[in-house]
Amino acid sequence: MSIYGDNCPLVLSPRQVDDLHSDTGVAILDASWFMPNSPRRPREEFLQKRIHGARFLDLDEVASPHDLGLKHMMPDPETFAKACENFGISPSSHVVIYDTHGVFSSPRALFMFRSFGHHRSSILNGGLPAWEAHGCPVESGESLPPAKGVYPPPKLDETVIRGYEQMVANSNLDPAGEPSAEIVIDARPQGRYHGSDPEPRPGLSSGHIPHSLSLPFTTFLDTHTVERSDGSTGTYTTLRTAAGIHEGLLSALGPEYTKEVLSGKRSIVASCGSGMTAGVLWLGLKTLGVDNVGLYDESWTGYASRKDSPILKTL
Incomplete structure (x- = not known):
């Protein structure tokens, strides 16, 4: 079992992960993913290169x-459980996730684990480069296959x-006039949000x-x-400090919405490509410490692929 028990931090430094490395209850996963045009x-x-035992x-x-036909949609419980078993992961394992960008796709994998109640999970801040x-x-x-674990759905x-x-x-x-409205933040670059730059997926309209x-993910x-x-x-890349993240949130949402989100008065949903x-x-x-935060699983690819979706552009 991890030294952190049930209170595993969301983010760990390389030294913290290195200290955990010999713990038999720790599973390390490389969740690297690249854009379709990469x-x-x-x-x-x-x-070619990975953390030992990953x-x-x-x-x-x-x-x-x-x-x-959308990719990397949230798995069903059976698919998630089977993957964990193949990785030798049990519900008591501390799962540490990294990627080769630094911080890019590992948070999505962490979101998956946490959404299935596997709170003994963290990302490596800075990933493999750090x-x-x-x-x-x-x-x-080639890595040796781990002993298969047991993971109930x-x-x-x-x-x-x-x-x-x-x-x-x-x-x-209208969020400004209806407190029931969720605030939606778009993680894509601003050019794609405004509709001035094309999407990386051919035939897909940009806009929002x-x-x-607009809150580009690089802001954090x-x-x-x-x-x-x-x-x-x-x-x-590494995740910014809490003060830096707060600064980025404030610049995108303004003081009123930021206060409502941080106080839990209004929920917020993250979307991207x-x-x-x-x-x-x-x-x-x-x-x-925001609890009321969700994720639009399909995000822009699913939304803009439907011909009846209202799309705004601010060219």
Whole structure:
């Protein structure tokens, strides 16, 4: 069992994860994922370099099928439980999740675990690049399969997931005039939110859901420069401090909405391109102690794929 017991932090530093590394109750997962137009291949990179003992979590595989063919949708309880068993994870395991960007797709994986009630779960702040920058060990090659675990299908907290109909109904409400309206924050870059830049998925319109607010996921992140072994430089991201996250939230929502969200008076929903980087906004809000935060699972890809969806552009 983890040294943190049932009170596992949402975010751990490389040194904290290194201290846990020899704990037999800790399972480490690489949940790296890249945009559809990226030439990078996460599974291949996993074989080339990973944290010792890590397993590869493919969020597109551990997912439920969708009528529109959308990827990495929240899995059903049986799919989630089977994946955990294959990773050697039990309900008492402390699951530590990382990605190779730093902080990008790991929060989405953490959202999945926490939504199924697996609160012994955390992300590695800064991911694999931060792990290496702190001199922690890595390995490569094929990994040995873990001993299969036992994981009964858990219950999904459906209150944290939003569907299309809920988003459309909420978009018909004006948050400024109706306290029942949820605040929707959009994690995509501002150009895509405003409709001036194209979506990375061909044929999909850019723009935004009526009454939603732009809050690019990078607002909650800090970027660091690291020198690679070949002499070149690269960058990676970490989650900002609580003060930095609060500052970013305030800049997007304004003081009144920020106060309502932090006090729990009004709930908030994170959306993005496909439900991946919305996890960064979810994580940032959770670190501020916000309980009433949900995630639009389909996000913009599902919303804009439906021809009747109202889309706003502010060109």
